[in-house]
Amino acid sequence: MADLGFHWPSLLVFLVNFGILLAVLYYFGYKRILAMLDQRSASIRDSLSEADRVRQESTQAREELEAQLGEARRAGQQVLEEARQAAERYREEEQARARAEAEDFLRRARTQIEQERNQAIEQVREHFADLAITAAERVIDRSLDRDAHRDLIERALSESAEAQRN
Template sequence: MGLLTPDPGLVFWSAITFGILVFILRRYAWKPILQAVKSREETIEYALAAAEQARVEVEDLNATKVQIMNEAKEERDKLIKDARELKKSMLDDAKTKAQQEADKIIASARLQIEREKNEAILQLKEKVAEFSVDIAGKLLEEELQTSDKQKAIIDKYLQEVNFN
């Protein structure tokens, strides 16, 4: 039980030692300790403010990133749409030009065919005329071989001619 009840002399000297220790600490160590605590507190406040500012900047950057991504997506969609429209336009132009060229070729071929047909008809008429003249000549040769027939034909044509 002696340990639980301290001796009054021990309590006195412990109190004096504690007082001297508090005086020395207050006189020499208290200001540097308070400055260190204050400096640490300011450092922590600065770090918290910097962390808050960094968080705000990250949120702003995320919002900017989302906006940039949306703009890029819109630009990509616009470029794809423009490319599709250009492709369609080019295909339509190519089809139109091809159709016009085909129509031109067909018209040219029809004109050529018509010309060749007319030329063939003309040649055929010439041949028919030649054959007709040859046949008529041969027929007249055979008919006019006798003098009686010649005289009859001359008389007939003379009667047809009107001298008035």
């Protein structure tokens, strides 16, 4: 073994050297680096979960916003509907009022016409009495046949009409 260089003090020195190297590298190297790697992976995990949370929150916020928008849209539509109904109601009322007015007007016109017609008939009747008297006077004057009678009335009427015209 000595020919190969075996030398137990050297062996001891190498063992001690390795032990010291191991201890120093462990406390000043591996420990810190592994802690840093752990810390980094933990922080990455945290960041990812944080990002997840933010994403969920934003999704939730968007859903809420959409719900609010829908609500607003529904409310707007309701307002619109109400307005439309009001307008409709107003239109119907107006129509009804116009129709009532028209009917009122018509009725008044009709009444007036009736009155005027009655008046006219009254006048005609008044004239007709005169005319009948006149006609009667003529009847007394001559004998009358049917044709002559009609002729008389015709004449009386036309005369009354002429008289009325005058």
